Amino acid sequence: MSVAQPVIDYIDPDSRRIYLLDGITEYHPLDDIYAEVRYLRRTNEELRKYLMFIQGGGNIPKNVTGTLRTPRYSIFKNCKIVLSEDTYVAGEQLYADEDEDIIGKGPDAIDHELSPENAYVDYEPPGSEIIISGSDSETDPNIEIIKKMVFNDAVVEDNILTIFEDDKETPWKTFDLSDDNRIEQQ
Numbered sequence: 001m002s003v004a005q006p007v008i009d010y011i012d013p014d015s016r017r018i019y020l021l022d023g024i025t026e027y028h029p030l031d032d033i034y035a036e037v038r039y040l041r042r043t044n045e046e047l048r049k050y051l052m053f054i055q056g057g058g059n060i061p062k063n064v065t066g067t068l069r070t071p072r073y074s075i076f077k078n079c080k081i082v083l084s085e086d087t088y089v090a091g092e093q094l095y096a097d098e099d100e101d102i103i104g105k106g107p108d109a110i111d112h113e114l115s116p117e118n119a120y121v122d123y124e125p126p127g128s129e130i131i132i133s134g135s136d137s138e139t140d141p142n143i144e145i146i147k148k149m150v151f152n153d154a155v156v157e158d159n160i161l162t163i164f165e166d167d168k169e170t171p172w173k174t175f176d177l178s179d180d181n182r183i184e185q186q
Contacts (some may be wrong), residue, residue, distance in 0.1 A: 007032045016079040021031040029074035030056050053079040080111035088122040094127035
């Protein structure tokens with residue numbers, strides 16, 4: 001954990017910048033940065049005056065049974081990291097603007113102007129699925145299925161997936177999961 005081996009040199013809450021220690025060549029956005037920011041806020045009265053500008057999340061169930069989960073991630077809310085040298089980012093990090101809308105990922109959360117010119121960010125693409133809905137998302141049947149599964153509940157019984165209506169009792173659609181094509185039943 002980062003509290004035992006810190007990676008943060010200091011935090012400038014006015015400019016919303018997190019400066020890494022010299023010699024840090026790898027960090028995990030959640031295990032290191034997020035955990036250490038929370039620790040520093042607990043122990044430093046000056047940092048508590050500011051709203052938390054990093055958020056941790058993940059491990060959200062991706063399927064009905066809960067056996068598949070999203071990776072853990074950190075969201076940097078209009079906050080950027082200042083590197084000291086080439087750095088490997090060992091986890092998922094997202095970047096949000098002032099309105100907390102996610103507008104970037106990975107290197108977007110790095111302040112390239114304040115970091116050394118030669119500082120290289122090694123970041124692997126996220127391992128999670130990112131769903132971006134366009135302007136016609138209200139009429140897209142796939143988006144409607146996802147919304148109903150998430151908000152209205154769904155169950156799997158005898159290899160039949162049942163997605164419920166808004167009342168959470170009336171079946172809306174059913175799918176036969178034993179068939180590789182996942183045919184919708186009528």
